[in-house]
Amino acid sequence: MEPTSEAELADLISSAKAPLCIRGGGTRLLGPIEGEVLETSGLQGISLYESGALTMVAGAGTTLDEIGAALKAENQRLAFEPPDLRDVLGTTGASTIGGVAASNASGSRRISVGACRDFMLGVRFVDGAGIVAKNGGRVMKNVTGYDLVKLMSGAFGTLGVLSEVSLKVMPKVEMQLCLRIEGLNAKQAVAAMSAALGSPFEVSGAAQALDGAVVLRLEGFDASVRYRADKLTQVLAGFGTVEMLDDQAQCDTLWRDIRDARGFTGSTGDLWRVSVKPSDAPELIDTLGAHAVLLDWGGGLMWVDMPKRADLRARMSVPGHATLMRSDDKGFEQVARFHPEAAPLAKISAELRARFDPKGILNPGLMGDVA
């Protein structure tokens, strides 16, 4: 099913009696979902773009490519840099802004500017009963009523199918520089990243790549970036030799690979995405028995390549949560994709799902039980 209008989407959902597999472009799928496919790609088009107000409103099915092209023409960008997961998840198709919003897809700049949800100004959606509702709007500051925008962002379609999103966009930066330190273990790497992120020098990316190198990104006006790079090099002197990369294309590629976890493309293990307090990451790495780990967000985001069927959560010794991103069908059958919540939160989430999806048809089973 590919509705071409919000009204058609509402009709389809209100008359549906069986589970639906909700997707935008299908590039961020976390394993198989039972049900007839309902794609939002027909809800297409940018309906408003005011570059002077840093605001864009687009149909949920609008592709990231189209949005990127419109932004580029005004020298702007999505500051939360949504990852492109096609390579690593082995999916094809065109990512949509609705899919980005529904999965709260946030890249390396999460640690400085915020996540996708922090840039979402408003949503329109159709709930599981076929009722159309909106929340938020298209202005930067809005506390009028409850913030369902946040609730819908990251709900993976289980509370409603997004039909339109409005976003805060940001100006592109003049340039970027990367600092690189080799030869650090995870504990030293997190310490170095913490020192950088705890400085006044506005680091917009802090990762330990699969080759073990710690990389830090600085962005802005040329003179400012160079000044901060010098200062930061002094801050990090105790951690090893600090190499500076200023080839823009090389920096782009480096951060694209980290953002998209490309190093795990074609690897044979189960791929997990783990969110923890950064200083807990090294200890966790010691207990996981993983094939390989990529640290982003200063250590707070771990991409973990685990032996097949090894339940990473059973080995988690620290607070946080883990999402199973990639496995085979059997793996997805055996292990819940999302981290089981503590009982009182699981109850609230299940009741929310029952209320917003009374027929239990929106990506059922993807995120957890329905009350």
Added chain:
Amino acid sequence: MDMPRPDPIVLSRKSELVARLLTVLPQDAVIEDEMETRAYECDALTAYKCPPLLAVLPRSTAEVSDVLRICYDMNVPVVPRGSGTSLAGGALPTADCVILGVARMNDVLETDYTNRVIRVQSGRTNLSVSGAVAEEDFFYAPDPSSQLACAIAGNIAMNSGGAHCLKYGVTTNNLLGVTMVMMDGEIVEIGGAHLDSGGLDLLGIICGSEGQLGVVTEATLRILHKPEGARPVLVGFDSNEVAGACVSDIIQAGVLPVAIEFMDRRVTEVVENYAHAGYPLCEAVLIIEVEGSEAEIDAQLALIREIAERHNPIEFREAKDADEASRIWLGRKSAFGAMGQINDYMCLDGTIPVSSLPMVLRRIGELSKEYGLDVGNVFHAGDGNMHPLILFDANKDGDLELCEAMGAEILKLCVEAGGCLTGEHGVGIEKRDLMGYQYKPADLDAQMAVKDIFDPKWLLNPAKVFPLDVSDAKRSAQIAAE
């Protein structure tokens, strides 16, 4: 302002309620004397007052849980209260309610510079959170004007902003976790020191829910290292339109000031008489602040000057030292106080798309003439968050009602321009009956569905956010169904 009819059963059981509360709280934490409960009769929206049935001042999450369990059991409405600085009546009591004040819960529980977080009890004031990490040159970014007094609990309830949120975001962008007590007394932990949610973003819905979903007792907040320096400039223009265009151009150029504040002629005049900050008398004054090292500040200000000069400002004043910087901010920071000196005022809080600024300002001027009430405009221009101040005389019969009617017109105008009723103050009681301007019934139903789940009896912070007839019916129905 209509409020729900107090529940006669609750009123009649006051002594039983007190006795039960005293089994879980010390004597000094239960306030029942009518002289003392009067201290809680209003918040900073002083036009409306109603003493509560009781006030309680617990010291721990466990005590909050005990209080809520008893109130839940006896169907007593609870109004949570931080420091009582809400401008929207967010902490206005009902006559049959227990005020649950978190002011005694103000400890810092953990500071963690490695992971850049602080965990505090929710009664702690906003500014003292920054104070607790100042020794390491860190700070907590959201800075509402009331930051000296306002509590983190209230900041979370209202998703508070501040002058510097153009760069750093509002409360929801800086909140990582909470300990919250549900109305039935259950204690829940949401989020933590990690950055994102592993399931539905419950933290995102709690922030800004105006104390209607639970009582937040502890919070994990993101802290940042202070910038090396900051410097403001003042730019004067002879028209609002031109000032608005200048703001838009600065934002589009990729400079990211930490603040862009706007004051119109009326406010500038009043402020000059009051604070003598040396502002130029013109149609629009912008205060723009940038951060970084000296060299970075110079570079950013050079760019801002270049952009501003394309718009022929009548003055571009750069602070040369700390004294001049504080004089530039002095006027803006005394704006509300100065306006309060000349009359009572109502402060509105609608947000509009920046592009609509000239049209909205012009229309506000017309409304001012129609209603015969003076209006000054001072606001966060970078994000379109307006603060029209409507002057009225509280001692003059009918003036408050006239002012409210005009305020409603202005907020309607904000919505029509593509904006919203409130950017950072919250709905409270003040704007609850205007919600229908912005949201259709289905939109409000979706929000109320969340309330139904967190607080099925609708006991928490009653008569706020949603139109009174709707919330009243919900509460009576739920309790009658028991």
